[in-house]
Amino acid sequence: MFQVTRNGENRLDVDIAGKFDSEEMLIALSQLIEHSEGIQHGRILYRIGEFEFPTLGAIAVELSRLPQLFRFIRQFDRIAVIADQQWLRKASEIEGALIPGLTIKAFDPTEKAEAEIWLQS
Numbered sequence: 001m002f003q004v005t006r007n008g009e010n011r012l013d014v015d016i017a018g019k020f021d022s023e024e025m026l027i028a029l030s031q032l033i034e035h036s037e038g039i040q041h042g043r044i045l046y047r048i049g050e051f052e053f054p055t056l057g058a059i060a061v062e063l064s065r066l067p068q069l070f071r072f073i074r075q076f077d078r079i080a081v082i083a084d085q086q087w088l089r090k091a092s093e094i095e096g097a098l099i100p101g102l103t104i105k106a107f108d109p110t111e112k113a114e115a116e117i118w119l120q121s
Helices: 024-034 057-066 068-071 086-099 110-119
Strands: 002-006 011-018 042-051 076-083 103-107
Touching: 002 024, 011 024, 024 057, 024 068, 042 086, 042 110, 057 068, 076 086, 076 110, 086 103, 103 110
Parallel strands: 011 042, 042 076, 076 103
Antiparallel strands: 002 011
């Protein structure tokens, strides 16, 4: 499952769960790019449910769209990640440390209110 919702002028809410194959990955990335049109200094709230590693085909699709994804990510300043799995929260924050100009902070699902406050600050 992948759902992107534009939440105001500069925010996306993204819900992710399950396993992605190449077709689902193509649709998901297209939705992200489409919904982010016109956003500057944006924010993203990722809610990650039951996560499974994507298929090799899905990873290949993601790699083929890297130039678009780099342009996409530069539109955003902050990303809050809400995930049950500790390793996903840690991986998210490491990713944020590697991307200049982007801050990613991870939260446990019980910290949803804190994630919203941090994202808006």
